[in-house]
Amino acid sequence: MSEQTFVDISHGRIAVSDVNGSKTPLLMLHCNSGCKEMFLxxxxxxxxxxxLVSLDLPGHGASSDAIDPRRTYCFGGYAEAVAEVLTKLEIDKVAILGHSLGGHIALDLTARLGNVSGVMIFGTPPIPPGPEGAQLGFLPHPEMAYTGNPTxxxxxxxxxxxxxxxxxAERDLxxxxAVRRTDGRARQFMVEAVMAGTQLDQRELVATSSVPLAIVNGADDPVINLDYIDSLRYRDLWTRRPLRLANAGHGPHWxxxxxxxxMLQSFLNSLD
Structure with missing residues (x-):
């Protein structure tokens, strides 16, 4: 990967990997309690x-904790932070790859920015705000029980x-x-914000947005409701229906x- 650099924004100091290349840049956004190296x-x-641009979200990896945690640690707050980083990097058009939390942020960015050429998400159910969205999009699972735990x-x-x-990868030190380093408030405040219904209606977004969208989930993902995702209306879905990748769970990219x-390369080529 490229040498790590840092960008100072209003949410904190953000660690960025920026690999030079032509064509539309690809921004990669990691999952809750993850880090940019998960896109190795x-x-x-x-x-x-x-x-290729990947970054550590505030409170994750080599980035600083959020200056104002309540402002930052939610879908919209993370999206604001990422938008500021893109401005600092002078990126005027971007494709986005988002994993789990990163996918929710990517969806928010499609509504927030006018320069997103396309989005691929995985492990991310597009949900309406509030408890209804959590119940529709996610399955009861032991790991989900402590997703919002500060410790x-x-x-x-x-x-x-x-x-x-x-x-x-379970024994990978x-x-x-990286998980141990994550600011525990990032988990706690993000889940609290979801349950409070502070995010935009992502179910409505995917039904109305003209930004090309690709969805590739692991067929054995234990925490997201694949049938719910398949049931949604999409205005501009890359394939006839969301894809399920065999022999993969929540991390098909790994x-x-x-x-x-x-699949990612094919989607990006279709955007180009």
């Missing part, structure tokens, strides 16, 4: 094809990594450290990265 396989596969046990930390990247990267 995508960066390796796409380097040389286009500019996690060692066992729960391993569970987060396993859910995000698959069982093969780097990603375990568990089945070769196939996932082919």
């Amino acid at each position: 396989f995508q960066t390796q596969a796409l380097t040389g094809t286009r500019r 996690l046990t060692d066992e729960q930390i391993e569970g987060v990594v396993t859910m995000a990247l698959g069982p093969g 780097f990603y375990t450290s 568990q089945q990265h070769h196939i996932f990267n082919e």
